[in-house]
Amino acid sequence: MKQADIVVIGGGPAGLCAAISAAQSGAGVLIIDKNKNLGGQLIKQTHMFFGSEKQYASTRGIDIPEILMKELDKYREKVEIKTNSTALGLYEDGIITVLEKEDNYYKIEPKAVIVATGAYEKFLSFPNNDLPGIYGAGAVQTLMNVHGVKPGDRVLMVGAGNIGLIVSYQLMQAGVEVKAIIDAAPKIGGYLVHASKIRRMGVPILTSHTVKEAIGQDFLEKAVVWEVDERFNPIPGTEVTFDVDVMCISVGLTPLNELLAMRGCQMKYVPQLSGLVPVRNENYETSVENIFVAGDASGVEEASAAMVEGFLAGLCAAAKIGYKADDFDDRRKDYMNQLNNLRSGPAGSHILMGLEQIRR
């Protein structure tokens, strides 16, 4: 059995920052990630980030993993990285089971765990939603920005949150025509600066609209949308048909944290945090001692917040197992202030409401 001080599950923005923070405090860190490379969703975010300097604002998401990896490399004697490795279970006795590639199955006994497993995409039900050409927005981003593959020629984007708006913009940058962006909500959910920059490219944004059906024989050929009333009931007679070969579904994310539920952490359904999330204290420690959480797994937010949560959880997890940084108090306070700052405006008010409900 492999021993470790702190195991970080997931090497995206939250996990990488947690690992840096924990290693900086003096703890040994083992990062487990199911992907070939670390960086999580950052590796396909070609746009500049919001936030302030401390969260790498104005830097493109794709450039952040390199910055974080360089930082992590300063503590290389303390850090071990296992890619192509999936954490399969987190058991009552504290053991983590890992499958590396497809044949190496082993166990780890950690002193503390930081679960930074991110989130997965929600989908939408409508007739023929399994036709080829209907993708999640994340898949489109991976095809386009990681593998350099155009997903199609004409797109209907479903969802006007930040992801829907950003992916629409990136599709246009890749030379793909975006016919329209629709959203069932009466207002645009994402940042309006993103909406404006797409609108001035000539792309209509239709709020209070949802998908009626997809049409096509072997692949998507047409998408029919219709208007919804204030109770989200479709209004017959308002149908509009788009000639598209791609429909991109971007209707939100759900925290991915079954490992925590399996371990017995107290979970609670909090709509403002996008689903079932672990109850935790200010240090991001869950109801099970020495099990921490950070990033979208703790509630869906922007990557800037995920990074700060990671730094905070890493700092506190290290302190908890005996590696308290000299500047622990200052850093903890700084991270909490940063989180507060990111959430204190109207764009973060739902997050604050959600957090109220799960504070230990």
Added chain:
Amino acid sequence: MFEKTGIPSRDMIMEKFPSMDRINKGPAAIVECYRQIPCNPCETACRFKAIRVGEDINNIPQINFDKCMGCAICLSKCPGLAIMIADGSKSEDTVEIKIPYEFLPLPEEGQLVKGLNREGAYITDVKVLKVTNPKSFDRTPVITIEVDRKFLYEIRNIRVEV
């Protein structure tokens, strides 16, 4: 309506512009950040301390047009691509406008391109005066276009036809 369409109203746009007198004196940044989000790189980027967001990074940036030199550094740093520069000091008939443009192909200097408004509708042809794309702009090229004065508040984008 803005919340439904992403298109700011004429009044909203006018509020962000400095006076015509100020524009005629030289370049000024127009920050079209209409709704509060946690973001302050414009303030960090401005070496003349002309943009203020303040302690709460959710505040809407306030610009001091006496201090703004129209250097366009903020333009390349704004993650929302919400900043443009207008300069009315060069000609009686036209204004020079700088906008961010992150698409290929980039226009060429001297080329006539389609001038678009904030809905993406064609307004008039505009001449490209300059294409600036230094490393420090981090892949956000800045295009300077010459625009008839009567379209100062209209033109906010271009289309480059291949």
